Amino acid sequence: MDKIETREPMIVHGKIILPYTHSAGRVGSRFLRELRDSRRILAIRCPACNRVYVPPRSTCARCFGQLEEWVELDGRGTLITYTVVRYSLPVHPVKAPFALGIIQLDGADTGLIHIVGEADLESLSIGTRLEPVFKEVREGSILDIKYFRPLSP
Amino acid sequence: MDSDKGEELLMVRATYDVPYHWSAGQYVGKFFEELRDNGRIYANLCPKCGRGLIPPRPWCARCNVRMGEWVELSGKGTVLVFSVAQQSFWDSGRGEMTPVPAAGAIIQLDGAPVLFRHALQETDPEKLRMGMRVEAVLKPREQRIGTLNDILYFRTIEDEGHG
Numbered sequence: 001m002d003k004i005e006t007r008e009p010m011i012v013h014g015k016i017i018l019p020y021t022h023s024a025g026r027v028g029s030r031f032l033r034e035l036r037d038s039r040r041i042l043a044i045r046c047p048a049c050n051r052v053y054v055p056p057r058s059t060c061a062r063c064f065g066q067l068e069e070w071v072e073l074d075g076r077g078t079l080i081t082y083t084v085v086r087y088s089l090p091v092h093p094v095k096a097p098f099a100l101g102i103i104q105l106d107g108a109d110t111g112l113i114h115i116v117g118e119a120d121l122e123s124l125s126i127g128t129r130l131e132p133v134f135k136e137v138r139e140g141s142i143l144d145i146k147y148f149r150p151l152s153p
Numbered sequence: 154m155d156s157d158k159g160e161e162l163l164m165v166r167a168t169y170d171v172p173y174h175w176s177a178g179q180y181v182g183k184f185f186e187e188l189r190d191n192g193r194i195y196a197n198l199c200p201k202c203g204r205g206l207i208p209p210r211p212w213c214a215r216c217n218v219r220m221g222e223w224v225e226l227s228g229k230g231t232v233l234v235f236s237v238a239q240q241s242f243w244d245s246g247r248g249e250m251t252p253v254p255a256a257g258a259i260i261q262l263d264g265a266p267v268l269f270r271h272a273l274q275e276t277d278p279e280k281l282r283m284g285m286r287v288e289a290v291l292k293p294r295e296q297r298i299g300t301l302n303d304i305l306y307f308r309t310i311e312d313e314g315h316g
Contacts, residue, residue: 010182010299011174017248018169029163090170140163 027058027067036140041132043108045069054108055142075132076151077105077112084121093143099124103148117147170248180220184208185299192291194226194304196265205267208301228289229310230262230269237278260287260307271301274308286310 024032027044034040044056048063052071060067082101085092092098099121102111116124117133130148138144177185180197185208187193197209200221204213213220235258241250256273258281274290275281287307297303 004179004183007179007183009179010177010185012177012185012300013172013174014246015170015172015248016245017171018243018245019166020169021164021166024163024165026162028165029161032163032165033161090172091168141165 025058027056031056032140032142035142035144036138039134041073041075041105043071043073043105045071052108053110054105054112071107073105073107075105077103077130077148079116079124079126079128079130080104080111081126082116082124097121101148103130114145115147116149118149180211181208188303189297189299192294194228194289195223196226196262196267197221197223198265203266205265207262207267207269224265226262226264230260230287230307232281232283232285232287233259233261233268234283235273235281237276237281256281258287258307271304272306274306280309286313
């Protein structure tokens, strides 16, 4: 055995694989069904503060009131902020490099996190106008929206 | 909302799959490499309190002194306590359910005052007892990657040929 002080430290490769399942609930299920069946993006409005949530939720985070007023959005929106992911992980829905953005859809007051596709990653900028591209085969998932792409001027 | 009654509720399914790397350092690294490359199991000894550590580490945390001599162990030992699991659970490292029944034991290894936790080949509680003699069975060389799982399990020594 060689002298221990001169050895290279050994690198151990591990992994954590955790499958999980959660219920989308009453409001989340309707949102996902509409994506899947009609390519429609639904939001929900708080009657007390007028805040429009997308993805929709059953209670207002500010007023704690029950939300029931559904609003259909046309899907277009504005890039609020983004990051370029350059490191691939199995958990990512697409291979790196790709842009992950927070998108404020027209008519909504909240940001929606999604992939920005068909975009030049080096010249992407905050304020870019975007539209959704739906998958052909949809299964009731937020990824039924393939990505948001820049609107052609 | 009454209109939602009886409507389809959806489940969101995903897999959180995260690879990671960590440095085993020089001591644990050397232990894993000896196990992987040469099929040898080592412990090291504290020069002050005399206890062994497996895997070996640089310092005795009780005495706050540098650990001393490395000793090669035979892989044989005595079962101190054991437990047999009948309930399977998710193994996040392998990405599958654990096989059952599974027997685990704390083993007093020959050659150093050190306890070692590992699996037993024998999973029938009727055939397990405290004090029984066991020996390590390694995976074939080509399947060893430098982890404690390079030791497949400890099997029962039927006849040690005393005398």
